[in-house]
Amino acid sequence: MNRVYTLHFTVCICMIVIFPRFLAAQCTCADGSAATPIVNTLTLNPTSVSSASLTFPKMNPSIGDLGCITLDYKLSAQSISGARNLAPSTALLDPSDPQYSPTGRLEYAFDLLTSANVSGPGFTVVKPYHTYYGPDSLGAYGQPDDSITYGPDNVLNGITGSKSFGGNAAYLGAGNVTLSYSISGGLTTTEGGLNYSQKIQTTYWGDFTLTYYWCPSIVLATSIQDFTATPKGHAILLQWLANIHPNNSNYEIQISTDGRNFASIAEQQANPDAAGATAKYQYQYNPDQTNVDKLYFRLREISATGKVGYSQVLVVSKNGNPGDAAFISYQVYPNPITNSLSFRFNTPQNGRFRLELVNTAGLIVQQMAVTLAGTNEIGMDLHPTPAKGLYFLRATDLSHDRQYTSKVYVN
Numbered sequence: 001m002n003r004v005y006t007l008h009f010t011v012c013i014c015m016i017v018i019f020p021r022f023l024a025a026q027c028t029c030a031d032g033s034a035a036t037p038i039v040n041t042l043t044l045n046p047t048s049v050s051s052a053s054l055t056f057p058k059m060n061p062s063i064g065d066l067g068c069i070t071l072d073y074k075l076s077a078q079s080i081s082g083a084r085n086l087a088p089s090t091a092l093l094d095p096s097d098p099q100y101s102p103t104g105r106l107e108y109a110f111d112l113l114t115s116a117n118v119s120g121p122g123f124t125v126v127k128p129y130h131t132y133y134g135p136d137s138l139g140a141y142g143q144p145d146d147s148i149t150y151g152p153d154n155v156l157n158g159i160t161g162s163k164s165f166g167g168n169a170a171y172l173g174a175g176n177v178t179l180s181y182s183i184s185g186g187l188t189t190t191e192g193g194l195n196y197s198q199k200i201q202t203t204y205w206g207d208f209t210l211t212y213y214w215c216p217s218i219v220l221a222t223s224i225q226d227f228t229a230t231p232k233g234h235a236i237l238l239q240w241l242a243n244i245h246p247n248n249s250n251y252e253i254q255i256s257t258d259g260r261n262f263a264s265i266a267e268q269q270a271n272p273d274a275a276g277a278t279a280k281y282q283y284q285y286n287p288d289q290t291n292v293d294k295l296y297f298r299l300r301e302i303s304a305t306g307k308v309g310y311s312q313v314l315v316v317s318k319n320g321n322p323g324d325a326a327f328i329s330y331q332v333y334p335n336p337i338t339n340s341l342s343f344r345f346n347t348p349q350n351g352r353f354r355l356e357l358v359n360t361a362g363l364i365v366q367q368m369a370v371t372l373a374g375t376n377e378i379g380m381d382l383h384p385t386p387a388k389g390l391y392f393l394r395a396t397d398l399s400h401d402r403q404y405t406s407k408v409y410v411n
Contacts, residue, residue, distance in 0.1 A: 221309025351399025
């Protein structure tokens with residue numbers, strides 16, 4: 001048992017050792033190749049502030065599309081805990097008292113529970129630590145032995161880990177993105193009276209690596225026209241027009257449930273005998289997962305020479321009515337856009353809508369409100385024309401509390 005007379009603590013921190021970076025499974029680009037990493041490292045020096053900011057540069061979206069993000073970390077923390085008895089007497093002379101000790105005095109036992117928390121847009125990491133102290137007998141308040149100190153203890157002894165999550169608009173654009181690192185928790189008594197005071201001094205530090213995985217921007221296939229996804233009850237009919245080249249092309253239909261990871265569900269071959277003409281294609285998809293809220297569709301065109309191009313992505317969403325699994329589809333065209341755009345549903349709509357063009361920093365660049373009465377299209381003029389790059393078009397159905405979001409590019 002270690003007794004002290006004051007509760008002023010100082011913690012000595014040793015040299016920080018840089019940890020090896022753990023590479024999680026890398027993102028895969030649309031062509032099947034591994035995404036390219038951009039690595040940013042940061043070391044947080046020892047601090048005892050309530051919350052420390054971890055500032056990383058954002059990824060420049062002009063170099064490509066952000067596929068996924070990985071945060072690798074090494075967390076360390078050291079705590080000293082102290083308690084002081086505030087009771088004027090600690091005598092327990094009755095051996096039948098449940099808290100009676102061989103010394104005949106009240107004994108204290110404590111439970112230290114702390115948690116390291118690292119968070120930012122799109123993720124949260126929580127690392128708990130738990131230990132017991134005591135039981136120890138303390139002198140009466142004002143006596144030389146009324147206080148006790150525990151530690152220093154390494155509550156986080158270089159814990160390493162990795163957290164991967166999908167691409168997030170908060171990490172794109174100019175400037176920085178800020179993550180947070182903090183220690184929370186406290187000391188509680190598990191044995192003894194309630195007349196005590198306690199104090200904890202924690203110093204924490206760490207090493208962090210934030211890795212962006214990016215892919216080249218998708219090349220749009222100029223030969224694909226009028227790509228639509230039309231819900232037919234619980235099925236979805238995909239249709240498109242395509243100019244048939246002398247070199248035969250192959251059209252691969254792809255689907256995604258998150259808008260990032262696509263898988264092939266069917267292929268259609270162009271007719272080489274109809275070179276120079278425009279052909280119509282269609283494919284009916286029958287979803288087998290009724291619990292999926294959104295489905296994303298696109299076409300992958302592969303020419304005989306191996307050149308690859310993609311259609312725009314169509315989003316098909318459940319209509320939001322309880323117990324109804326029917327879908328509604330929507331799209332933005334043209335995409336890429338220049339100085340105007342149209343947001344189109346597959347079915348007529350009624351109600352108040354708000355259209356917002358949002359940049360990768362999450363700021364609304366332009367917006368407009370409109371009321372639809374039996375129509376399915378909203379037109380939006382962009383004045384002034386936004387800077388070139390990636391944006392998100394957000395359409396909100398204010399009358400029915402629904403929201404539809406599409407990725408768009410400005411040329």
